[in-house]
Amino acid sequence: MFAAFAAPAHAQISSEGGPIYINSDRTESLERERKVLLIGNVDIQQGDARLRANQVTMVFASKEGGGAGTVGGSFGQIESMTAEGDVFYVTPELKAKGERGVYVAATDTITMTGNVALMRGRDVAEGEVLKLEITNRRTTLDGGDGRTRMMIDPDSQNGTND
Structure with missing residues (x-):
């Protein structure tokens, strides 16, 4: 089974914003808990950003007026x-x-978290916890054991994008 729908635009996995498109093998709507479970081959896209995982749980804020929605609704x-x-x-x-x-x-x-790797062009950094602040465009990598590992390729820093 293949599920796809567009979520509201206020969540941001992309600094561009816009609608969020979601595909998964199975979608479960837990209306009373305000949750949607996306199970199997989850692929979420917004603008120029993409998030893929085996499973994603989405939690929704309480709506004014108290109405519950469905996957087809809001x-x-x-x-x-x-x-x-x-x-x-x-x-x-x-x-x-x-x-x-x-x-x-x-x-x-x-x-x-968990065996994190971050790649920018040909530069690679590894650690245990990566925090990405989407709007601020700030990235922090923590080694977990106090250490991070990096490989920086100065030859790839020629002013052009890879």
């Missing part, structure tokens, strides 16, 4: 998304992978 604004299993986040500027990723709308951040 839940309201996305409060958070938790991606688990082979998580990949890709934009034109960077590629990141990890075991788990959490997006929080209130802070507009994505935090990836």
